[in-house]
Amino acid sequence: MLWTAIILGFLGSFHCVGMCGPIALAVGGANKNKFIGNKILYHIGRSITYAFLGLVIGALGFSLALAGLQQGLSIGMGVLILVFAISFKKSDRLLSIPFFSKWILWIKRMLGKYLKSGKSSAFFATGMVNGLLPCGMVYMALVAALALQSPFLGAVYMFFFGIGTVPLLLVLMVSGSVLNISLRQKFQSAIPYLGVLIGILFIFRGLGLGLNGFSPDLQVYNYGAEQIEITICR
Numbered sequence: 578m579l580w581t582a583i584i585l586g587f588l589g590s591f592h593c594v595g596m597c598g599p600i601a602l603a604v605g606g607a608n609k610n611k612f613i614g615n616k617i618l619y620h621i622g623r624s625i626t627y628a629f630l631g632l633v634i635g636a637l638g639f640s641l642a643l644a645g646l647q648q649g650l651s652i653g654m655g656v657l658i659l660v661f662a663i664s665f666k667k668s669d670r671l672l673s674i675p676f677f678s679k680w681i682l683w684i685k686r687m688l689g690k691y692l693k694s695g696k697s698s699a700f701f702a703t704g705m706v707n708g709l710l711p712c713g714m715v716y717m718a719l720v721a722a723l724a725l726q727s728p729f730l731g732a733v734y735m736f737f738f739g740i741g742t743v744p745l746l747l748v749l750m751v752s753g754s755v756l757n758i759s760l761r762q763k764f765q766s767a768i769p770y771l772g773v774l775i776g777i778l779f780i781f782r783g784l785g786l787g788l789n790g791f792s793p794d795l796q797v798y799n800y801g802a803e804q805i806e807i808t809i810c811r
Contacts (some may be wrong), residue, residue, distance in 0.1 A: 582734045584675065585771060585775070588767055590744070621754030628736035630715075631735025632731055634731055653783075654723055654779055662771070662775075680709075714768075
């Protein structure tokens, strides 16, 4: 499933250019010797934030799996990914909700503070804070991380999602420009198709058809049903 994270991140970067592009262009600093290094630190920080979010959401998925809901969770999240895939552009309307408006205002203040610092550590922190920006593509990736039902896999999935966004944004940060609008729109148009594919994969995964690597049998966690014999030596 990790390959879907990289491709989802790459296609999502064409969507993120509009939101994160100005921030990405502001990252670098006056020191030309550390210019590229600062930009890489920024992306590492952003990917680590995604990984932390994946860790938390993956732990939630694991807890639900322990409750015996792993098959239903995988199918339900697959359906939710399909919904996000079809209407991912509309998900950005959530930014108009007052809670998100205050959240974004706080993020902008923190970004301004770190960018003015000019220290390499500040660019890393800028990336970490930027990873908290509400984004429809991040929501879709988090749903997939939840369906993986593992803190470790959730963190790895989201980290690779972040890495997938790096190539295009790094080109933007270095060159100051990016592909023309029409070409960007063509890449963005592929996002729903990939989302539908990922959703279908998770639905089939939840069905547990016994197909290794595609729809494996999902083990039901039931620790309470097992008895452990302990020998006491006197």
